[in-house]
Amino acid sequence: MTNEKQLVGEKAAEFIQDGMTVGLGTGSTAYYFVLALAERIKNEGLKIVGVPTSIATAELAQEQGITIRSIDEVEQLDITVDGTDEFDDDLNGIKGGGGALLIEKIVANNSQEIIWIADHTKKVDQLGAFPLPVEVITEGSQQLLRYFEEKGYHPTLRLDSEGNPYVTDHKHYIIDLHLEKITHPYDLAEELIHLVGVVEHGLFLNRANKVIIAEDDAAQIITK
Structure with a gap:
């Protein structure tokens, strides 16, 4: 069985370019993005700065050898990759299941591009089923x-x-x-x-530029 979270995390890592300042999300799906990003840094010599959205993500990034800074140590972020607990057709979402919504929103608000990554269960017709x-x-x-x-x-x-x-x-x-x-x-x-x-x-409205979702053992990109 395909690990959907790993699949979309690895796909999101493909969007990161050398020299970027990258928001590092929190949660079980963002975990795989951080691992994939660390692998690219190791294999390709990619030079990026990561801005973690939680203590847990900061610890993971440091363990993986990713240079990190706090949100107050950077002017802006090129891109943020994070999970989402729910999202609808308008790419509005609910976040905060992992408890990091405050910094997740601050980081998102200071990012030029936002990518959410999710398994297929997170796509809904109407927000609200997730608390x-x-x-x-x-x-x-x-x-x-x-x-x-x-x-x-x-x-x-x-x-x-x-x-x-x-x-x-x-x-x-x-x-x-x-x-x-x-x-x-x-x-x-x-x-x-x-x-x-x-x-x-935890209402994240009109923020995400695209969502990468796992569907039929492949990563699908949804844009507005």
């Missing part, structure tokens, strides 16, 4: 949970493997909204980002 992550500061999180309950957004505080509140790299909590369907994503994004205590949300 929408909302990163919040810890103090006041219970108030936001109550607000989301009252709105009918079916929120849950994300927990770690030990049953404690999941804490992001930047010491925040994540509230996942189990919406099933998001009919008006732009309106929802506007509502969420203006709530006091919300740091960022």
Whole structure:
């Protein structure tokens, strides 16, 4: 059986050119992109700078010999390759299942091109089946949970493997909204980002330039 995540990760690495500053995504699919990129650096002498979107990705990139810098150490990024938890026909998506949505969005906003990589299950007709992550500061999180309950957004505080509140790299909590369907994503994004205590949300709208998806044991490129 084809490893779809590895397939699209390796395909995305083909888009990287010598001298680029590259955003390195977070998650199980982006993992394979980082490995493939490291292999190109090793075999071709490719010189790039990677900007990781999480501590986990930074550690992986360093292990693989990729030169890394923080987002504040570069002027802009040529390209970012990242996974996505869901995406629709307009290439709008939900991200943050891996807990790195804040820096993922900052890196994306400072990239000239954004490529998402995904297995075939991530393509949907309408966003919302995947719970929408909302990163919040810890103090006041219970108030936001109550607000989301009252709105009918079916929120849950994300927990770690030990049953404690999941804490992001930047010491925040994540509230996942189990919406099933998001009919008006732009309106929802506007509502969420203006709530006091919300740091960022996982709606990534009008950002991706292309998505590389695995289909029939081959990598297919979807563009707007």
